[in-house]
Amino acid sequence: MSSVKSGNPAVVGLAGFGITTFVLQMHNIGALESLGPVLWLGVFVGGLAQLVAGFQAKSTGNNFAYSAFTLYGAFWLAFAGILISNEFGFYSASHSEVGFFLIPFTIYTGIMLYGALHIHKAEATIFGTLFFGFLFLVIGHFGPAVFNVIAGYVLIVCSCAAWYVMAHYIYKDVCGRDVLPVGTPILGQPSAPVGAM
Numbered sequence: 001m002s003s004v005k006s007g008n009p010a011v012v013g014l015a016g017f018g019i020t021t022f023v024l025q026m027h028n029i030g031a032l033e034s035l036g037p038v039l040w041l042g043v044f045v046g047g048l049a050q051l052v053a054g055f056q057a058k059s060t061g062n063n064f065a066y067s068a069f070t071l072y073g074a075f076w077l078a079f080a081g082i083l084i085s086n087e088f089g090f091y092s093a094s095h096s097e098v099g100f101f102l103i104p105f106t107i108y109t110g111i112m113l114y115g116a117l118h119i120h121k122a123e124a125t126i127f128g129t130l131f132f133g134f135l136f137l138v139i140g141h142f143g144p145a146v147f148n149v150i151a152g153y154v155l156i157v158c159s160c161a162a163w164y165v166m167a168h169y170i171y172k173d174v175c176g177r178d179v180l181p182v183g184t185p186i187l188g189q190p191s192a193p194v195g196a197m
Contacts (some may be wrong), residue, residue, distance in 0.1 A: 009060070011169050013053030013069035018078055018162035020046030021155055028152030039083045046076030064115050075105055099141030106134035114187075122165045123185030129158035 020041040026032035050073030057065035082098065085091045093101065109131045118129035133155035140147030164180060171179035 007057035008071070008169050008173075009053040010065055011166050013050050013057070013065065013073075014162045014166035014167060014169075016045045016049035016053065017069075017072055018159040018166065022159035023161070025152040025155045025159070028148050028155070030149070035083055039080050042076040042080035042083070047073050048077075049073070050076065061119065063067060064112070064119070071105075071108060073161055095141050099138050102134055102138050102141065106131065106138055109134050110120060116183050117187040122168065124186050125160060125161040125186075126165065128152050129161060133158055 016100045020038070023032065023041055026036055027038060038041065050069045052073075054066055054070030054143075055066070057069055078101070082093050086093060109127060110142055113124070113127040113131050118122040133151045136147045136151035136154060138150075140151060165182060168178075168182050168189040
């Protein structure tokens with residue numbers, strides 16, 4: 001009885017995460033004036049695409065990817081909601097209130113970072129830069145705004161790391177070999193691939 005090959009939802013989730021994160025950071029570093037592109041990417045690419053990837057990851061039994069894609073997808077939808085609310089003046093969020101919005105996602109990312117250290121170095125790079133990016137954004141929303149710019153550059157690295165891991169999965173599938181190595185786990189011993197985020 002032949003088994004049917006299924007796709008890895010991480011290739012969609014990582015792409016959606018990387019694209020939306022990258023464009024938002026163009027705003028944070030001052031290269032993009034309008035948040036309009038971020039709003040629509042947050043709804044469709046960072047939001048819905050990652051949610052779909054998260055729901056598909058659930059069926060693979062991968063709790064790490066299931067949690068990450070679903071929660072970060074919901075993050076982008078919520079952030080898009082904040083942008084809409086601020087634009088139309090209902091339930092407007094101040095700079096510091098957005099900081100409070102970012103705090104629990106910073107904590108969540110710290111929790112996920114420990115798991116990523118057990119997957120491979122490229123995964124740890126994604127979550128390490130994401131954690132520090134969130135941390136700098138929190139500081140920038142409560143204190144000196146320069147930390148938002150620092151966060152922008154850190155999160156550009158994060159988006160590139162996400163694209164790298166996405167490309168790793170795609171190239172390994174289409175080329176039949178490991179074209180872009182992702183390294184061994186920083187913590188623990190190498191194990192069978194888990195198809196992580």
